[in-house]
Amino acid sequence: MSDLLRAPAEIKYAEELDWLESVDDNPKPFSWRLSPKMVRLFVLGSERSDGLDREIAPKWFGDRSFVERSIVTLASDRGLLLIGDPGTGKSWLAELLAAAISRNSTQVVQGTAGTTEDHIKYSWNVSMVIAKGQSRESMIPSPIMTAMETGTIGRFEELTRSTSDVQDALISILSEKYISVPELDSDGGENIVFAKPGFSIIATANSRDRGVNDLSSALKRRFNFVRIPVVTNKKSEAEIVRFRTEELLRRHQIELDVPPTLLDVLLQSFADLRASAESAASDDEKLESALSTAEQIGVLEDAILHSNFFGARELTARTLASSLVGSLARRSPEDLAILNKYLHGVVEPRSKDKGGVWPEFLDGGRDAIATLS
Incomplete structure (x- = not known):
């Protein structure tokens, strides 16, 4: 193999x-x-x-x-x-x-x-x-x-x-x-x-x-x-993402921990973006991405590989946010505007209320959007 x-x-x-x-x-x-x-x-x-x-x-x-x-x-x-x-x-x-x-x-x-x-x-x-x-x-x-x-x-x-x-x-x-x-x-x-x-x-x-x-x-x-159907149950989705991530780490022989808090941030972010897409009045207000579990895995894989090759071999909220924006922003300026609205309308209040890794996630997302704009 x-x-x-x-x-x-x-x-x-x-x-x-x-x-x-x-x-x-x-x-x-x-x-x-x-x-x-x-x-x-x-x-x-x-x-x-x-x-x-x-x-x-x-x-x-x-x-x-x-x-x-x-x-x-x-x-x-x-x-x-x-x-x-x-x-x-x-x-x-x-x-x-x-x-x-x-x-x-x-x-x-x-x-x-x-x-x-x-x-x-x-x-x-x-x-x-x-x-x-x-x-x-x-x-x-x-x-x-x-x-x-x-x-x-x-x-x-x-x-x-x-x-x-x-x-x-x-x-x-x-x-x-x-x-x-x-x-x-x-x-x-x-x-x-x-x-x-x-x-x-x-x-x-x-x-x-x-x-x-x-x-x-x-x-x-x-x-x-x-x-x-699209998996929307957080427990099932977490199992899928964890299973695929472990396979990735074994295949690349990478020794890197995925903190549960960052996995929760990823799952919550996709749940928020799906809810926003469901309430959108037109396709222009929706991300082009299907926001599937497979795309979550892709975001996490990108963040893990970037952390391993170009970071301190430690997954951070900033790297995760950068990977999320880079993976989901397929249309410019439409997708960038949607992600920017999400960061300011949802992530910013949450980072003030909950703290933890959310402020770092917010900063990473903002920097990524500024780079792509």
Whole structure:
């Protein structure tokens, strides 16, 4: 793992998955490596009532019903669509589910305006086609086709970013569970690639992309929708941020403490900014940022790395404020004005009333805004 910048979940948690598989005596659907119960345990972590000989740490923090419905969907013949705001953990949940079920989360198609039908079905090795003609050997299967042939999970990220003709290519795959290859001879059935039991698709969609490339009603019917909300519970959010921060410190081999008071400041700041966005009369009065948990983690990561490389190897409120402003101020002058209003209208009175690290946080925010203005 030290040779990988970012190890996929099946490699990162290989030892844990091996152990869960060795003690799993529950029935498994199709070619699943773990039973539905063990998949849930892997994602959400174990409890004392599960009766395991070791503790399984949670990797995704959210409502249990979301995970259970996702698992049940994948055990059926329907695709799974995880939909929600940016930074709500949709892709991470999809990766964990694919890793637990198939031990392969890397069969991914990334949806963009440039994604074509070839990315979903297949393309050709041109040099082999010239030399030997079109055959199964000269065909380059897409990640989705590979998942079909192996009976595993394929993933489609940002489905609504793809054009309608690309989305429509999924309809026949999810309905008939095969891909036709008209370029090949029909003798011997080489012109059809059938899906094996266990194949399914996990797609993600950004709810803020509504209207970009809306899904057709035909495609919607072939997916079960699981909506992932923004985490607003402070306790859950603190757990997520702490979990990701510990991973960051281990990966970079950084020995640096994150004081609980500064974590509280970060959580409170995001809660204040979300409340301000909800009460805003227009989009110009809202930060462009989605203010998701993922963005909180990004702010804290930036502050930790800055403190480690350019500071006194100690996280301070000033550095945290500078990272918050630098990460969230994407439009100038609109976002800078919103953050400045927040500092003067909320943080300044709070620093006078509560003291603590808030005055330093206020000064750091003001300096950062002055630098960017």
